[in-house]
Amino acid sequence: MKMFHTTLFLFALLFSCTSHAAEICVGDLKGPETPSGYTCKNPANVTVDDFVFSGLAKAGNTTNIISAAVTPAFSAQFPGLNGLGISLARLDLAPGGVIPFHTHPAANEVLLVSQGSICAGFITSANTVYLKTLKKGDIMIFPQGLLHFQINAGGSIAIASVSFSSPNPGLQITDFAFFGNDLPTEVIAKTTFLDPAIIKKLKGVLGGTN
Amino acid sequence: MKMFHTTLFLFALLFSCTSHAAEICVGDLKGPETPSGYTCKNPANVTVDDFVFSGLAKAGNTTNIISAAVTPAFSAQFPGLNGLGISLARLDLAPGGVIPFHTHPAANEVLLVSQGSICAGFITSANTVYLKTLKKGDIMIFPQGLLHFQINAGGSIAIASVSFSSPNPGLQITDFAFFGNDLPTEVIAKTTFLDPAIIKKLKGVLGGTN
Amino acid sequence: MKMFHTTLFLFALLFSCTSHAAEICVGDLKGPETPSGYTCKNPANVTVDDFVFSGLAKAGNTTNIISAAVTPAFSAQFPGLNGLGISLARLDLAPGGVIPFHTHPAANEVLLVSQGSICAGFITSANTVYLKTLKKGDIMIFPQGLLHFQINAGGSIAIASVSFSSPNPGLQITDFAFFGNDLPTEVIAKTTFLDPAIIKKLKGVLGGTN
Amino acid sequence: MKMFHTTLFLFALLFSCTSHAAEICVGDLKGPETPSGYTCKNPANVTVDDFVFSGLAKAGNTTNIISAAVTPAFSAQFPGLNGLGISLARLDLAPGGVIPFHTHPAANEVLLVSQGSICAGFITSANTVYLKTLKKGDIMIFPQGLLHFQINAGGSIAIASVSFSSPNPGLQITDFAFFGNDLPTEVIAKTTFLDPAIIKKLKGVLGGTN
Amino acid sequence: MKMFHTTLFLFALLFSCTSHAAEICVGDLKGPETPSGYTCKNPANVTVDDFVFSGLAKAGNTTNIISAAVTPAFSAQFPGLNGLGISLARLDLAPGGVIPFHTHPAANEVLLVSQGSICAGFITSANTVYLKTLKKGDIMIFPQGLLHFQINAGGSIAIASVSFSSPNPGLQITDFAFFGNDLPTEVIAKTTFLDPAIIKKLKGVLGGTN
Amino acid sequence: MKMFHTTLFLFALLFSCTSHAAEICVGDLKGPETPSGYTCKNPANVTVDDFVFSGLAKAGNTTNIISAAVTPAFSAQFPGLNGLGISLARLDLAPGGVIPFHTHPAANEVLLVSQGSICAGFITSANTVYLKTLKKGDIMIFPQGLLHFQINAGGSIAIASVSFSSPNPGLQITDFAFFGNDLPTEVIAKTTFLDPAIIKKLKGVLGGTN
Numbered sequence A, B, C, D, E, F: 001m002k003m004f005h006t007t008l009f010l011f012a013l014l015f016s017c018t019s020h021a022a023e024i025c026v027g028d029l030k031g032p033e034t035p036s037g038y039t040c041k042n043p044a045n046v047t048v049d050d051f052v053f054s055g056l057a058k059a060g061n062t063t064n065i066i067s068a069a070v071t072p073a074f075s076a077q078f079p080g081l082n083g084l085g086i087s088l089a090r091l092d093l094a095p096g097g098v099i100p101f102h103t104h105p106a107a108n109e110v111l112l113v114s115q116g117s118i119c120a121g122f123i124t125s126a127n128t129v130y131l132k133t134l135k136k137g138d139i140m141i142f143p144q145g146l147l148h149f150q151i152n153a154g155g156s157i158a159i160a161s162v163s164f165s166s167p168n169p170g171l172q173i174t175d176f177a178f179f180g181n182d183l184p185t186e187v188i189a190k191t192t193f194l195d196p197a198i199i200k201k202l203k204g205v206l207g208g209t210n
Helices: A002-018 A174-179 A185-192 A196-206 B002-018 B174-179 B185-192 B196-206 C002-018 C174-179 C185-192 C196-206 D002-018 D174-179 D185-192 D196-206 E002-018 E174-179 E185-192 E196-206 F002-018 F174-179 F185-192 F196-206
Strands: A068-073 A087-093 A098-103 A109-115 A118-123 A129-134 A139-142 A148-152 A158-164 B068-073 B087-093 B098-103 B109-115 B118-123 B129-134 B139-142 B148-152 B158-164 C068-073 C087-093 C098-103 C109-115 C118-123 C129-134 C139-142 C148-152 C158-164 D068-073 D087-093 D098-103 D109-115 D118-123 D129-134 D139-142 D148-152 D158-164 E068-073 E087-093 E098-103 E109-115 E118-123 E129-134 E139-142 E148-152 E158-164 F068-073 F087-093 F098-103 F109-115 F118-123 F129-134 F139-142 F148-152 F158-164
Touching: A068 A098, A087 A098, A087 A148, A087 B109, A098 A174, A098 D185, A109 A118, A109 B087, A109 B158, A118 A139, A129 A139, A148 D185, A158 B109, A174 A185, A174 A196, A185 A196, A185 D098, A185 D148, B068 B098, B087 B098, B087 B148, B098 B174, B098 C185, B109 B118, B118 B139, B129 B139, B148 C185, B174 B185, B174 B196, B185 B196, B185 C098, B185 C148, C068 C098, C087 C098, C087 C148, C087 F109, C098 C174, C109 C118, C109 F087, C109 F158, C118 C139, C129 C139, C158 F109, C174 C185, C174 C196, C185 C196, D068 D098, D087 D098, D087 D148, D087 E109, D098 D174, D109 D118, D109 E087, D109 E158, D118 D139, D129 D139, D158 E109, D174 D185, D174 D196, D185 D196, E068 E098, E087 E098, E087 E148, E098 E174, E098 F185, E109 E118, E118 E139, E129 E139, E148 F185, E174 E185, E174 E196, E185 E196, E185 F098, E185 F148, F068 F098, F087 F098, F087 F148, F098 F174, F109 F118, F118 F139, F174 F185, F174 F196, F185 F196
Parallel strands: none
Antiparallel strands: A068 A087, A087 A158, A098 A148, A109 A139, A109 A158, A118 A129, A118 A148, B068 B087, B087 B158, B098 B148, B109 B139, B109 B158, B118 B129, B118 B148, C068 C087, C087 C158, C098 C148, C109 C139, C109 C158, C118 C129, C118 C148, D068 D087, D087 D158, D098 D148, D109 D139, D109 D158, D118 D129, D118 D148, E068 E087, E087 E158, E098 E148, E109 E139, E109 E158, E118 E129, E118 E148, F068 F087, F087 F158, F098 F148, F109 F139, F109 F158, F118 F129, F118 F148
16 A cells, blocks of 8 residues: 555656646747747646637638638637647638638648638749639648638638648738738839839728838 | 740749759658658649548548547648648547547647537646537647547537648557557556456457457 | 967857857756747856756665656756757666556657666557567667557566657656546546446556546 | 777778768759658768859849849759758849849748848738848848848849758749739639739730630 | 728738737847747837848958958847848958868858858768868858868958858867867867877967866 | 447558558668658568667777777667667777767767766867766766767776767767878868877878878
């Protein structure tokens, strides 16, 4: 009987030691960030709710210019993902909806169609176009940093879940990067071959100035 | 006009050069493997179908002892994932279905419930249990290498998609590792504290010998 | 002569600059953790004793149920290992001693027998068993996250040093994960195929409740 | 004297053993690729010329539509870089020259101005614009995967060397991705908010079809 | 019109979320370090000047014993490089100048000659010597951790920029490590095969004691 | 009963799929190498002996100029370590024995004294010396790429096992790199501050030419 207690003590000791491990590093959004992610929340305060997220259960609001919504579950929304090399997002595409050309600077993506039909494509550094219309249950890869898009290919709402190979994949929508900030029109013209008049018009639509 | 052609030539040159890049490395399942994954399929033979997989569209067969099925989309099934640090799988849990305790030796996991309700849990190195009943749309994290399970928590079928932080996460179901191979009963008894009689019974159920 | 001073000054400048480097990042166990490990102790306070550890010199106490002891030199015990991708531990196995089935969720392991004889084995994701009786001086590999065990194979004490490919490999002993915490008996029964009576008995031995 | 020979033999043995190491892995451009890069050229055939590249010594041809040239020294051009996590390129910008908006999907970039003056900028995922006119000797960072550009900011030729954190950084020029391939005009219109007429005009300039 | 505002709001929300990302982690030199680098400067205080560095524009002072100077742009001097896997330095070699044998413990190096001529070499673990005289525009690789040197091979000043595969490559000049600190002469003699008299002489030149 | 068979079939299918995984990648020394290591031996031919190595059981021959021996168990000697991020070696130091100053270009090292007493030290990039006399059971860290040495500190034989954070750490002994190959005496003189006469003498001892 005494031996059992010794065992338990031995393992308790071992476990308490290794419990300092960053095996689980729930992000502390208030703490400083590091190149490897957020600092860890005190393990003593971690509960199961740090590992569960319900934010993707509800459809995003698609009453907007693109008739679409992206709902992220990245480490900034779901700090349990901090340091884990993975994250998710939900896409809602109303009829006619489109996720315009964009990139994720820091992650590969896999899209899984859970409802409806989606036409998706990406373009490689070698300028090859890969295009496919996906049905429910299909999955498609979009390699890191490459331009890609998704278009609702049916007459009803389409929904997809997307998985990323980083807790913080980033998102750069080309149109917003070009026309949704204060980058001067003449600089855009010089670096995109577009006419200043077109640029100014799109700045008007997408909120850009200058 | 001549300048345009020069430009095109310049970029064609540039693109053809960089097209050698392993930016896309669809796995060649027949070639040798390496610690970083499969060797790459010849880029000239790559088509959009290398980036699309339909194997998760169909429900797995749950007419079995666990009333459940796991359908993987790892790099061995979907070679487009080779080298990309991500993969997926589909879980089907009939009423009463359960994915027994298991680990993924090489990947973190995020589970997304797409239908029904699932009770899931994992245990840390510090021997803490994290347990939660998940509803449709909930996501839950299972950190790399830690024991975890999923149980259908409702009266109807439950379905989930799981994402992994590796194209080849591995899967080790504890019961099958203990009782589904030729590991001698006496060794199992010594290393699990279980009685030989119980071990032999479970070997009978799970296909083990010795 | 003046030139020499200039040289010294030049290099002193260079060295003082690069001394900010995280070339050496002794862990500060009181600071916050990050996904890459502990924050670094102030380099000004680092001494040679931060790089030396004597905790493995003494035999672990094997007067317990498994007649064995594991003494870790992970980053939590030896903070000099922080961020270095390596750690050690010492195994002591009295006659009849056994390290029960366990995994290291975050590291590959290499075991070196320094005294006596050890029977060791591991099981792969493909459910293949690799089993070997090791003599003094033999080394054996246990790949990351896979179930493995060690048994004293001789009549006298056996000692081994084990090396890990992470400063914080983690340790999950299956029996303790199943039977040494508050995971409910009915959940364990459902996810392991074991009878509730057996589970309750093992919970009694290993300190579990519920 | 005999001892010396023994020593030499000892070390020769040791060195010949470790010479199998992938410490140096000059890429074999004819062999299969892997996710970690090219397979290695036979070490026996490696010479110093595998580690030296003269292709950046000569100015690129800037007689083209952008009055600029990019000359890469990536692993496809300079196989000695294979597996080393670094590569270079040379930029030549004639007066009025511009490197249009582009990304490197797989690498961070640092630009060093070696002649003339360059106005450069990048845009983050948070849609912030960072813009600067650089003089000779200035260096500037362009983080991985983010849209950026370079414009000759002076009246004479400008030259820069750029370094990347990958042997194979990739290069995706947005205009060429949008207008220089067979992506259908209607798809581009839907995913960029641009008018079909403008798209068709740019396809005419940049070699696109459909 | 209302829809446009909704869109803007949608994306603003998305962008503000993802702006927490460590996509850009300018190092806070005052904060604690981590194995992955410095903690990040508050993104709200980041300006374009965090991404631009002018310290390499000016020649280093070569009026010293080696007639040479190394000017680093590592993360300690240029905190914008924190976490980016890349850094630069400038070499100035007056006539007769030499960068003595040294290693970079944590990075591969690529050298680009921008003026003059440089004889450079490195030695592998297999004890093979790779030696080359480089002209303006040539680039040469020096693999991580291997001993290498650079000598001005012409009669006029030579300048080079060097790129590293780490923001903090480290620099260990063998002569300074052997003779420029307080390592006792007898220890140096035993570990280098050099006579104590020679060691003491070099300690005198390079500032060593003991 | 039929259900059991279905289960077994289900898992057999799953396991056979995932068995393609590079979870275990025993190196094929005859195949081509890659930046991530050797290509994998055909899994069908892998046996337990691929994971066990007895080469460290026997003392190295210390009848040589340094009265010491290094016996490696790197991936070239023990291919089971391929891709695993870890390796070992054995040090034998006869009385008076010394492992001269050396570096491991690609790995951190931890030394464990198993017999006798060893004086060991390393020097950082900041030129700080860390020196310690170690007793049996002590462990000491030598960070990647930094110069270090080991000296027998007692009157009897000393033995140590060393662990590395790479399957292929490399080994560069400074004296052999300087004086054991065909690097011309005048180049060595210029890059080490040593007199040509001393260099020629050491070349004579260590087998160098030129």
